[in-house]
Amino acid sequence: MKKLRITVENKTYEVEVEVIGQEDASPVAAPRPVAASSVAVSAPVAAPAPAPAPAAAAPAGAGDVVSPLSAVVVSVDVKPGQAVKEGDKLITLEAMKMNTFVNAPHAGTVSAIHVGAGNAVEEGQPLLALS
Incomplete structure (x- = not known):
């Protein structure tokens, strides 16, 4: 013991x-x-979780921005046709009561949005296309 x-x-x-x-x-x-x-309080250490099986989502294309984690879409902060700069906020995700911002990896134009507010997404799932 x-x-x-x-x-x-x-x-x-x-x-x-x-x-x-x-x-x-x-x-x-x-x-x-x-x-x-x-007692000194320390931050909890989480055991690594096994990777979940990906949902039956379309594979990511060349200009797709993908979800960094399994989450729920809180808001889509851009519109199709909108020009964005590198680092601009595109989408807000929520997982375990914490918000995660998905930012533009490079400057471009939003050519398509594949998700909407309230949608559940899996890690690696395409969120939008940026050309």
Whole structure:
């Protein structure tokens, strides 16, 4: 058994966990709250998640700007035919209550928009075409 200190939503708990593969396995103790002021709070470390299978979306073309992550489209900030400069905001995505801006990788003209506000998109899915 190992004793660990875990912080969840700014509440700190001391827990005992069983390390698999050790012979002295014993039941896990229930967590007990600890005063948060006595413990240094660190940022959580997420385990890498397996890559999701891509949705049946059209493959990205030469001028397509693709989604950097699986998310929901909050807003499309450009219109077809609109000229944009490198770095201009094109689309706002939301994943896990955090907004991500998709910016123009180069100057050009928006030739087509493939998504709309409220659409769910997968990582690598074409969002719009920029020529």
